[in-house]
Amino acid sequence: MTGFDFSVIPNAVPFLLQGLGLSLGLTAVAMAGGMALGLIIAIARLSRFRYLAMAAALYVNGFRAVPLILVIFWFYFLVPLLLGRPVGALYSVLIAFVMFEGAYYSEIIRAGLKSVRPGQWQAAKASGMTYLQTIRLVVLPQALRKMAPLMVTQGVVLFQDTSLVYVVSLHDFMTSASIVANTQNRIVELYVFAALVYFALCTAGGALAQRLNRDRHHAH
Amino acid sequence: MSYAWNWGVLFQSPYLGWLGQGIAMTIVISLAGWAIAITIGTLIGVLHSGGRGAMRMVTGSYINLFRNVPLLLQMFLWFFVVPELLPKTVGTWLKRDLPHPEIVTAIVALGLFTASRVAVQVSAGIAAVPRGQSMAARASGLSTVQAYRHVLLPQAFRIVVPPLTSEFLTIFKNSSIALTIGVYELTAQTQQIQSFTYQGFEAFTAATVVYMAIALVVTTLMTAIERRISVAGSAAKG
Numbered sequence: 001m002t003g004f005d006f007s008v009i010p011n012a013v014p015f016l017l018q019g020l021g022l023s024l025g026l027t028a029v030a031m032a033g034g035m036a037l038g039l040i041i042a043i044a045r046l047s048r049f050r051y052l053a054m055a056a057a058l059y060v061n062g063f064r065a066v067p068l069i070l071v072i073f074w075f076y077f078l079v080p081l082l083l084g085r086p087v088g089a090l091y092s093v094l095i096a097f098v099m100f101e102g103a104y105y106s107e108i109i110r111a112g113l114k115s116v117r118p119g120q121w122q123a124a125k126a127s128g129m130t131y132l133q134t135i136r137l138v139v140l141p142q143a144l145r146k147m148a149p150l151m152v153t154q155g156v157v158l159f160q161d162t163s164l165v166y167v168v169s170l171h172d173f174m175t176s177a178s179i180v181a182n183t184q185n186r187i188v189e190l191y192v193f194a195a196l197v198y199f200a201l202c203t204a205g206g207a208l209a210q211r212l213n214r215d216r217h218h219a220h
Numbered sequence: 221m222s223y224a225w226n227w228g229v230l231f232q233s234p235y236l237g238w239l240g241q242g243i244a245m246t247i248v249i250s251l252a253g254w255a256i257a258i259t260i261g262t263l264i265g266v267l268h269s270g271g272r273g274a275m276r277m278v279t280g281s282y283i284n285l286f287r288n289v290p291l292l293l294q295m296f297l298w299f300f301v302v303p304e305l306l307p308k309t310v311g312t313w314l315k316r317d318l319p320h321p322e323i324v325t326a327i328v329a330l331g332l333f334t335a336s337r338v339a340v341q342v343s344a345g346i347a348a349v350p351r352g353q354s355m356a357a358r359a360s361g362l363s364t365v366q367a368y369r370h371v372l373l374p375q376a377f378r379i380v381v382p383p384l385t386s387e388f389l390t391i392f393k394n395s396s397i398a399l400t401i402g403v404y405e406l407t408a409q410t411q412q413i414q415s416f417t418y419q420g421f422e423a424f425t426a427a428t429v430v431y432m433a434i435a436l437v438v439t440t441l442m443t444a445i446e447r448r449i450s451v452a453g454s455a456a457k458g
Contacts, residue, residue, distance in 0.1 A: 067407060073424060077424065
């Protein structure tokens, strides 16, 4: 066993921080976009228009059946082709993550919407509200509390999944750590350090989800 | 959009062969990883649910550690870091003499990662068995091991079949991450076909169809198993 030299890490911090910035930024965009898209899909799936509901179900089950890496490859290949000109890997990856997360978030939102008691839906309808008004003004505010912990948990999974952009050489935290590991020939130090950072951040995210879950139980 | 379609490429040599090898590799590493996951995951889940103090801390740490580090990084840790940390002779053996180190590493990494997720489900499944069952088992004179074997685990396993099905599906999808350490599974092979032929549409469609077919087969199989093992009257919730 040769000696380990962790002094390489302080020097690499600015580069690694840039990578972490991309990982967190990607997580934020994919979460926001995924939730917005997920809400639309969930509403479509619960709607009384059968074909709309079927299309939404097809979307969700399709994305949930394939690995994220394959989805990343798909969009990395498709987006420039559809636009007719090369775009950076970042844009294809952003689109891939939003589309992919939309499928997962829609399941959380759908379960949340369905958890609101039927009486609430009926009362809203009886008060003359439309389907979308009912969701926006009555159901969603009640469902949000239930969905919040699951959304954070999914966010933690998503944050870990951003490491997969490694396959298209975007410099996220994982890829940056791997670059430093290989150029400085400090593989053990860098990967152990990266694992500690991911572990700390994901543990914090998990604790937040647990806290939201507890608050929800106290509120009832 | 200008694109020259050529579905025939999928049936040409050597691409058809690559596709077949990729499918075989995905299935092999997923099933082998699952064998590890279900064994270790059940063990840890049981110990976690019944354990107190130190035991619960150890199993809890395992679960947290493996769930809070990306699988991609775990693959790298097993592949690049662990051989460096082991005694020199073992490390050298892992790197030089072990046949197909990337495949073995992928199976171990997939298995141990999925084990943490199985453990959570098993432990939750045991917790979902009504408390009276465990009390009644003890009152009938069963030992702790007997209570688990004859009363708690049979009920817990029926409860965890649906979540375990979803973990089983996930391991096939997660097996694609093995490509980052050089395992030529399905996604890697189709990516290779795309870079050789520029027929990305056809290649990725093939992979998508195969993954969907796997999902369909697994779901159908597990629904059948669920129906077979359900105890009359106990699962009348649906």
